[in-house]
Amino acid sequence: MTTRALAVAAAIALLYALHQDVWFWRTARPLVFGFLPIGLAYHGAYCIAAALLMWILTKVAWPQHLEDASIQRESER
Amino acid sequence: MDHKAEDYFLAGRALGPMVFLLSLFGTNMTAFTILGSAGHAFANGVVTFGLMASSSAFVIPLTLFFVGTRMWALGQRHGFMTSVQMFRDRWECGHIGTVIFVVQAVLLVPYIIIGVMGGGTALRAITGGVVPYWLGGAIVALVVMSYVFFGGMRGTAWVNTFQTVLFLSFGAVALVVIGRGMGGFPAVIESLLASPTTAPLLTRERFSTLAFFSYTFIPLSTIAFPHITIFCLTARRVAQFKRTVVFYPLCILAIWLPCVFLGVAANAMRDVPRISSKLEARQTLASAPASMPADDRATLRRQAAGDDVVPIMLEQYAPLWLAGILGAGIMAAVMASDSQILALSTMFTEDVFAFYGGKTRFGERIQVQTGRLFVVILTLIAYAVAMRAPQGIFDLAVQYGFSGYSALSVLFFAALFWKRSTKWGALAVALWVAGAVVYSATTPGALAWFGLMPVVPMTIVAAVLMVVVSQLTRSPGRDTLARYGM
Numbered sequence: 191m192t193t194r195a196l197a198v199a200a201a202i203a204l205l206y207a208l209h210q211d212v213w214f215w216r217t218a219r220p221l222v223f224g225f226l227p228i229g230l231a232y233h234g235a236y237c238i239a240a241a242l243l244m245w246i247l248t249k250v251a252w253p254q255h256l257e258d259a260s261i262q263r264e265s266e267r
Numbered sequence: 268m269d270h271k272a273e274d275y276f277l278a279g280r281a282l283g284p285m286v287f288l289l290s291l292f293g294t295n296m297t298a299f300t301i302l303g304s305a306g307h308a309f310a311n312g313v314v315t316f317g318l319m320a321s322s323s324a325f326v327i328p329l330t331l332f333f334v335g336t337r338m339w340a341l342g343q344r345h346g347f348m349t350s351v352q353m354f355r356d357r358w359e360c361g362h363i364g365t366v367i368f369v370v371q372a373v374l375l376v377p378y379i380i381i382g383v384m385g386g387g388t389a390l391r392a393i394t395g396g397v398v399p400y401w402l403g404g405a406i407v408a409l410v411v412m413s414y415v416f417f418g419g420m421r422g423t424a425w426v427n428t429f430q431t432v433l434f435l436s437f438g439a440v441a442l443v444v445i446g447r448g449m450g451g452f453p454a455v456i457e458s459l460l461a462s463p464t465t466a467p468l469l470t471r472e473r474f475s476t477l478a479f480f481s482y483t484f485i486p487l488s489t490i491a492f493p494h495i496t497i498f499c500l501t502a503r504r505v506a507q508f509k510r511t512v513v514f515y516p517l518c519i520l521a522i523w524l525p526c527v528f529l530g531v532a533a534n535a536m537r538d539v540p541r542i543s544s545k546l547e548a549r550q551t552l553a554s555a556p557a558s559m560p561a562d563d564r565a566t567l568r569r570q571a572a573g574d575d576v577v578p579i580m581l582e583q584y585a586p587l588w589l590a591g592i593l594g595a596g597i598m599a600a601v602m603a604s605d606s607q608i609l610a611l612s613t614m615f616t617e618d619v620f621a622f623y624g625g626k627t628r629f630g631e632r633i634q635v636q637t638g639r640l641f642v643v644i645l646t647l648i649a650y651a652v653a654m655r656a657p658q659g660i661f662d663l664a665v666q667y668g669f670s671g672y673s674a675l676s677v678l679f680f681a682a683l684f685w686k687r688s689t690k691w692g693a694l695a696v697a698l699w700v701a702g703a704v705v706y707s708a709t710t711p712g713a714l715a716w717f718g719l720m721p722v723v724p725m726t727i728v729a730a731v732l733m734v735v736v737s738q739l740t741r742s743p744g745r746d747t748l749a750r751y752g753m
Contacts, residue, residue: 202329205325206325206483209317209321209322209325209483210476210479210480210483211317212476214471215470215471215472215476216470216471216472217470218313218456218460218466218469218470221453221456224452224453225451225452225453225455225456226528227313227456227469227470229313229314229317229469229470229471230313230316230469230524230527230528233316233317233320233321234316234321234520234524236321236324236325237320237321237324237516237517237519237520238516238517238520240321240324240325240328240516241324241513241514241515241516241517243325244328244329244332244512244513244515244516245513247332247512248332248509248512248513252509253336253337253340253505256336256337256339256340256505257504257505257506
């Protein structure tokens with residue numbers, strides 16, 4: 191396994207672990223923007239983090255070979 | 268190549284980037300998302316977002332990234348139109364593929380039924396009871412059947428795109444308008460915090476951490492749902508997945524967060540009779556003695572259900588034009604059963620009709636007509652069952668559909684990433700999933716090992732079975748493995 195693959199796997203595992211936010215389990219405060227309970231705001235931010243991770247994955251781990259094969263097939267048609 | 272069938276069932280494998288993103292998201296945004304999530308949040312609080320939304324925001328794009336792109340490539344290379352076609356080719360099997368088809372099809376039917384149930388609930392709520400439940404369900408079933416019948420994949424893709432655009436455009440507006448109507452969300456939240464009965468809805472203290480963890484397995488179901496797998500084959504280019512996986516979590520945030528928040532906030536509408544009667548029913552249910560008859564308990568549960576709180580809030584606080592637009596969006600979301608109906612039709616015509624010689628004998632035109640006939644029959648059956656089904660949207664979907672499909676996702680990972688996997692391993696997984704779903708659906712508390720939800724043992728045992736049985740049996744030939752880059 192390459193260093194890049196290990197880093198990708200570690201980032202995925204870390205974000206998965208961060209979903210289990212036991213630290214905000216029993217509290218509603220602070221209220222983010224004055225009305226969002228902290229647990230709800232955390233998971234909203236988690237969605238943004240997921241989008242960021244997916245963007246990184248498309249940059250460093252995109253299955254380019256599938257795209258190349260597809261373009262080649264299209265040109266053969 | 269199967270042009271007529273590909274055109275009807277897969278939109279000619281030519282959906283553009285924006286329609287692909289918005290429609291794929293819309294395909295997943297069913298009655299359950301809009302009505303069920305708000306209803307679940309109404310009863311359980313903010314935990315709903317972490318349970319289903321944020322875990323989906325992470326796991327679904329990840330599975331699209333790793334599995335969806337590869338399914339797309341295999342569809343392009345080998346002409347596959349369903350996942351069963353891929354399994355048959357990958358594992359050199361015929362009838363085992365049929366077993367997988369049957370398990371997938373049986374698990375998908377409840378998902379179609381909730382679409383019809385959601386239609387009945389939504390239309391009844393939007394019209395304030397003028398349109399009864401049975402008529403609302405019938406209208407939704409008829410409309411869905413018509414455009415799937417005539418439009419195929421293109422029809423469903425455009426309806427799903429329409430609903431996503433509506434919600435993304437007007438969802439936030441509705442949130443602001445309802446917030447103002449309720450006197451501002453800060454005041455709403457403070458009033459909920461001030462009451463000992465509603466304050467726990469703003470935390471997760473009533474929910475077990477293990478059950479919360481279990482829910483992260485549920486989004487694995489998405490990639491195994493036939494309508495999602497089939498949808499992955501409709502993209503014109505694999506590059507379209509890039510934008511989809513990045514924006515998918517943001518779409519979830521934009522649509523689920525308002526739904527969940529509004530569901531929780533509805534608990535503050537004690538002065539609205541239709542909400543206060545729900546709160547009273549919930550209170551009665553909570554203090555009911557254990558000896559209360561099951562029928563009475565079920566009646567109270569129905570009265571307390573919050574699947575219609577968002578339409579009630581729109582009716583109460585939003586101007587007519589906005590309520591109308593979002594009502595149309597909700598109706599479009601309710602019609603998300605279109606994708607499942609089309610997927611089952613695709614599977615039936617490809618995995619059964621064509622596989623067992625129907626296409627060779629009767630031709631491609633008859634194959635498409637058979638698919639259309641299947642759409643009609645399936646919709647009628649779904650309607651008949653929906654009118655008798657006693658359970659809430661959320662329970663029905665999770666108990667039967669999501670858990671089973673999460674366990675079936677093992678088939679996809681094994682087929683695409685593990686060359687040692689075999690057809691016997693796949694058969695073991697399919698039979699285990701079928702048995703486990705029946706067992707957990709009929710036996711209260713079944714498979715709830717160590718406080719986890721059944722979806723966790725179902726998925727883990729499926730993975731173990733795949734590994735053990737595959738190791739004990741002969742793997743496919745070298746030529747087959749080579750075609751899969753293994």
